[in-house]
Amino acid sequence: xKDNVTNFLPLAPAALHILLSLAAEDLHGYxxxxxxxxxxxxxxxxGPGTLYDNLQKLIRRRWVEELGxxxxxxxxxxxxxxxxxLGRGVLAAETGRLAGVxxxxxxxxxxxxxx
Amino acid sequence: xxxxxxxxxxxLHPPAFHRRFAEEMxxxxxxxxxxxxxxxxxxxxxxxxARQWTLRPEYWHHLAPHGAERAASDGIPTFYTLDxxxxxxxxxxxxxxxxxxxxxxxxxxxxxxxIHVLHVRIPEVEFESPSSLxxxxxxxxxxxxxxxxxxxxxxxxxxxxxxxxxxxxxGAPSRPPISPxxxxxxxxxxxxxxxxxxGGPAQAGSAMAAVQHDSLHPAAMPEVQxxxxxxxxxxxxxxxxxxxxxxxxxxxxxxxxxxxxxxRHRVIEAAVADLTRYYLDPxxxxxxxxxxxxxxxxxxxxxxxxxxxxxxxxxxQMRSVSHDRHVEMVYGxxxxxxxxxxxxxxxxAAYRREMERTNCTFEKVQVxxxxxxxxxxxxxxxxxx
Numbered sequence: 001x002k003d004n005v006t007n008f009l010p011l012a013p014a015a016l017h018i019l020l021s022l023a024a025e026d027l028h029g030y031x032x033x034x035x036x037x038x039x040x041x042x043x044x045x046x047g048p049g050t051l052y053d054n055l056q057k058l059i060r061r062r063w064v065e066e067l068g069x070x071x072x073x074x075x076x077x078x079x080x081x082x083x084x085x086l087g088r089g090v091l092a093a094e095t096g097r098l099a100g101v102x103x104x105x106x107x108x109x110x111x112x113x114x115x
Numbered sequence: 116x117x118x119x120x121x122x123x124x125x126x127l128h129p130p131a132f133h134r135r136f137a138e139e140m141x142x143x144x145x146x147x148x149x150x151x152x153x154x155x156x157x158x159x160x161x162x163x164x165a166r167q168w169t170l171r172p173e174y175w176h177h178l179a180p181h182g183a184e185r186a187a188s189d190g191i192p193t194f195y196t197l198d199x200x201x202x203x204x205x206x207x208x209x210x211x212x213x214x215x216x217x218x219x220x221x222x223x224x225x226x227x228x229x230i231h232v233l234h235v236r237i238p239e240v241e242f243e244s245p246s247s248l249x250x251x252x253x254x255x256x257x258x259x260x261x262x263x264x265x266x267x268x269x270x271x272x273x274x275x276x277x278x279x280x281x282x283x284x285x286g287a288p289s290r291p292p293i294s295p296x297x298x299x300x301x302x303x304x305x306x307x308x309x310x311x312x313x314g315g316p317a318q319a320g321s322a323m324a325a326v327q328h329d330s331l332h333p334a335a336m337p338e339v340q341x342x343x344x345x346x347x348x349x350x351x352x353x354x355x356x357x358x359x360x361x362x363x364x365x366x367x368x369x370x371x372x373x374x375x376x377x378x379r380h381r382v383i384e385a386a387v388a389d390l391t392r393y394y395l396d397p398x399x400x401x402x403x404x405x406x407x408x409x410x411x412x413x414x415x416x417x418x419x420x421x422x423x424x425x426x427x428x429x430x431x432q433m434r435s436v437s438h439d440r441h442v443e444m445v446y447g448x449x450x451x452x453x454x455x456x457x458x459x460x461x462x463x464a465a466y467r468r469e470m471e472r473t474n475c476t477f478e479k480v481q482v483x484x485x486x487x488x489x490x491x492x493x494x495x496x497x498x499x500x
Contacts, residue, residue, distance in 0.1 A: 029139045030146060048143045048156065049163025052136040056174055077138040 005093045014054045019091040026067060028078035063087030117153045124160040129167050129175040170204055374420050383411050399437050406436045422446035467500050
C-alpha cells in the first residue's frame with residue numbers, strides 16, 4: 001500500500017493544496033479555493049478550472065470522495081468533497097517527503113559553504 | 116454579459132466535465148462581484164476549456180459516478196472494461212510520430228534495400244506435355260475455368276487478341292500467304308502460320324537487329340513494318356497485325372540501304388494507306404495520316420536519313436495524335452514481299468509439325484488455388500492449320 005502511494009509522489013502543488021484543504025473537514029469547491037488561499041496566506045490561488053480539473057483526477061484515483069449536495073447549504077448547486085483514507089495516506093506520505101526535503105534543506109543551508 | 120460568456124464557455128467543455136462541475140463553477144462565478152475577478156474567472160474558464168479538450172481525453176465521456184464502483188454483494192468479483200478509455204493526448208501524439216517514422220523507414224527500406232524480400236515471384240508451373248494436357252482437358256472443362264494471365268505480358272497477349280478481332284470486324288482482308296522463313300535466319304525460330312505475315316513480330320525483331328548494321332540497299336524498299344491497331348510490340352515477340360508495304364517474293368536481306376526524300380515519301384504514303392486501311396479507329400487513322408503528311412510537307416522528316424531514325428520519328432508523330440502506344444513503325448533490314456507466294460504443302464506440314472511440337476504454343480494449363488484457371492500461351496497460331 002505504501003509503495004503504491006509513493007508511486008504518485010511528489011504531488012503537484014494544486015493536488016497537494018486540495019488534499020491539505022480537505023484534511024480537516026469536508027468542503028465544497030468554493031470552500032476549497034478559500035481554504036487553499038488561507039493556508040498559503042494568499043500566495044497560492046486556485047481557479048475553478050484548475051480546481052475541478054484536479055478534483056476529477058483525485059476522484060478518479062479515489063483520494064477524494066464526492067459527497068454530493070447538502071440540503072441546508074446556501075447554494076444547492078454546491079457539492080461537497082471528502083478526503084478518503086487513501087487520500088489521507090497520500091497526503092501523509094507527501095508531507096513526510098516534504099519534511100525530509102525541508103530538513104535536508106535546512107542542514108545544507110546551515111553548513112558553511114566550501115571554498 | 117460576462118456571465119453569459121462564462122456559461123457558454125462551460126457549455127463547451129467535455130460533456131462529462133460539464134455535467135459534473137459546470138453548476139459549481141457557475142456558482143463560484145456568481146459569487147465574484149468585481150468585474151476584474153469575473154474576467155479572471157472567464158480567462159480561467161477558457162484555459163480550462165483548452166486543457167480539458169487537449170490534455171484530458173480520458174475524461175471526455177466518462178467519469179465514474181459516486182459509488183458506482185462497489186464490490187458485488189454476491190461475492191462475484193467486479194470486472195473493469197476499457198471501453199470508455201481514451202489514451203492521453205501525449206500518447207496519441209507519440210503514436211502518430213512513431214507511425215510516421217515507421218512508415219517512412221519502411222518505404223526507405225523497400226526502395227533502397229539490397230535484399231528484395233518483397234519481390235513476389237509466382238512459382239513456375241511445369242510444362243505439361245500434350246498428352247497430359249489432353250487428359251487434363253478431359254477431366255476439366257476449360258470453359259468453366261477462369262482464364263487468367265500473369266503480369267503485363269498476359270495483358271499484352273490479350274490486347275493482341277483484341278487487335279485481331281477488331282481487324283476482322285472491320286473487314287480487313289486476310290494477309291497474303293507467305294512462305295515460312297528460311298532456316299538460315301535464326302530469328303525465325305518459329306514458322307509463321309500460312310496465310311499470315313511470315314514470322315510475325317519475330318521477323319520484325321530480327322529486322323530491327325539488322326537495321327542496326329545499316330545494311331540496306333538504297334534502291335530497296337524500306338522494310339518499314341507498321342503495326343497498326345492495339346497489338347503487341349515487335350520486341351515482345353507476340354502476334355500482331357503486321358503490315359508490310361514492301362514488295363518482293365521472298366524476304367531478302369539487303370545491304371547498303373539509305374533513306375532519301377523519295378523513299379521517305381513512299382514510306383509515308385504506305386503508312387498512310389495502311390493506317391486508313393487497317394487501323395481500328397477510322398477517324399483516328401485519318402488524323403494520324405494527316406499528321407504524317409503535314410510533317411512531311413513541313414520538312415520535319417527531312418533530317419531522317421536512317422531507317423531506324425525515320426521509323427522512330429514517324430512513330431512519335433502517330434502517337435502524338437493518337438496517344439496509342441501500341442502504334443509503332445518498325446524499320447527492318449529484310450525485304451518482305453508484298454505478295455508472297457502461297458505456302459506449299461510442305462510448308463503447311465512443317466508448320467503443323469512445329470505447332471504439334473510446341474503444343475500450339477500453349478505452355479501451361481493449370482488450376483490454381485480457389486479454382487482459378489491458369490492458361491499460358493505464347494502466340495496465336497493459325498487455327499485453320
